Amino acid sequence: MTQDPFATLGFQNRRRPQGLLAPILWLGGVIATLAALALGAVLAVFTAAAVAVIALFASVLIFFAGLAMRARRRATVRTRRSDDVIEAQKVGDTWVAYGWERPQR
Incomplete structure (x- = not known):
């Protein structure tokens, strides 16, 4: 019966490099970690700038709305003229007035 090499995946069973290879691999891991942190920071700054630009455009849009x-x-609210002028259209041979009301009623 053969033993599966991936059956024991734990922290205590991991092989660590020995000799001159160990510090080089450790340094490579540190450099990769720092590169990932720097890239994450740059992406976070770009994301924050994009959110700020979107917020600026949204506020300008709300201002114009x-x-x-x-x-x-202001265009729909119109006061009635004091000289009682009403609208009228000529339909055929007669004039038809719109909006006329008797003031005594």
């Missing part, structure tokens, strides 16, 4: 809503409200 607010201006549009204010302009729409």
